Amino acid sequence: MIGQTALIDVVVVGAGFAGLAAANQIKAAGVDCLVLEARDRVGGRVEAGSNGLGETVDLGGQFICDDMPEIMALARQHGKTLVRAYTVGAGLVQPIPQNADDLYGRVTAMRDRLNAIEPDDPSIAGLSVAAWTAAQADEKDAKAGFLSMIEGLWCQPPADVPLWYLIGNDRRITNEVPELQYLLKETIHSLAVDLARPLGDAVRLSEPAERIVQDASGITVKTPRGTISARKLIVAVPPVMAGRIAFDPPLPKSLADALGAWRSGRVIKAFVRYKEPFWRERGLSGMVFFLDPAGLYACDASHDDGHAALVVFIGGRIASEWAAGGKSGTAARIVARLSAALGPQAADALDITLRDWSDDRWSGGAYSDIVIDCAASNAEAVLRSGLADISFACSELSPSYPGYIEGALVAGREAAAEVVAQLAGSLPAG
Ligand SMILES: Cc1cc2nc3c(=O)[nH]c(=O)nc-3n(C[C@H](O)[C@H](O)[C@H](O)COP(=O)(O)OP(=O)(O)OC[C@H]3O[C@@H](n4cnc5c(N)ncnc54)[C@H](O)[C@@H]3O)c2cc1C
Known part of the structure; x- marks a missing residue:
């Protein structure tokens, strides 16, 4: 049991590429940040595992292409070996x-x-x-x-x-x-590990956000290991997963409806x-x-x-x-x-x-959740607007490449930029 943690500027829920990109950008801006990840590893829908020959292979997201600037830049920055897919x-x-x-x-x-x-x-x-x-x-x-x-x-x-x-x-x-243009010899999951490394202890594994309480004192995130107080929160999990987190008080109807409009694939x-x-x-x-x-x-x-x-x-x-x-x-x-x-x-x-990946406890089940409610044409816009102190960021909500790793990076960085800008006026200088 960790108990109550001192007030953190920004808590990010989820250590997929969206959450990790957001946290790195927040840290780079000199703002205090903590990432809560439900699984015992980072990467979310990007996962490496051992095959029957003892080789490490990408079992989730894997392929990238030249038209995806953020992920390509990251791969190059971390010295990865791009393998051109054979076509x-x-x-x-x-x-x-x-x-x-x-x-x-x-x-x-x-x-x-x-x-x-x-x-x-x-x-x-x-x-x-x-x-x-x-x-x-x-x-x-x-x-x-x-x-x-x-x-x-x-x-x-x-x-x-x-x-x-x-x-x-x-x-x-x-x-x-072609979107299946390159894979990374070292696995693309190794990039998630690279993104988590500079964050150090600020990434807490096996610590799901179960309840988010908002009151006059700010935001409190409840996990099985304790409570964490934050000024701002970025929920960097797929919409269906965000809908499983309890909010207290409940989310406004428009937001609850927007989260309920999505379904995970298989x-x-x-x-x-x-x-x-x-x-x-x-x-x-x-x-x-x-x-x-x-x-x-x-x-x-x-x-x-x-x-x-x-x-x-x-x-x-x-x-x-x-x-x-x-x-x-x-x-x-x-x-x-x-x-x-x-x-x-x-x-x-x-x-x-x-x-x-079907019915995956923490990811839903496919490359991306999709809106299946025919009438919910504003679901994405409502989620992107979020609340004053709570933002939603995941690949699904990205203005470019939704459902891809590229989209997760873009969505995470956009949410981070917004939160940092909001905090810039309210944090003590230095
Ligand atoms: C089989 C498969 C193949 C794919 N292939 C490709 C590909 O080739 N190229 C490509 O670009 N994309 C591919 N994708 C899609 C890509 O992997 C995703 O779009 C991207 O990784 C999503 O990132 P994200 O950060 O938005 O969400 P996620 O990766 O889902 O990250 C969310 C994180 O939040 C955590 N979480 C959930 N709920 C909670 C909670 N309550 N508290 C704390 N943590 C929580 C999850 O454990 C997860 O780590 C593939 C996906 C799959 C499943």
């Missing part, structure tokens, strides 16, 4: 569509057409992504591809995704180079190690885009030093279906799908390591 050769579509001619281009054209619609266009009010897709004149395989891509990226059934939300979200994902990430990148010999890139089952995607995640691997993302409804068969059942399904696409050598995996 030479043909990508495959499974099952092979009747009209294989530029399927990816036709799917991308649908996405571009969707993003040209104004999110507040009254004609799309109440419309889901599935309903919009059904009404399009595109060929059946292009529609199947589009729906599979949406389910794979947003990890929710397209019938549950409001069209306006998808447009507003997707428009902020502005990369022109994703399983599989890291499949091979002796050799056998697909390359056949002129294949290792990328397999599955029309059926929707939400399944594989690509090359090898290191250039002979560390051959495919990474498989199982997003949306199939994450639940496959998980029901247990880990061995999921691994068997992965091997069957990869073998059908890439050939029988896909069955000779040295190791298959699975990380099922």
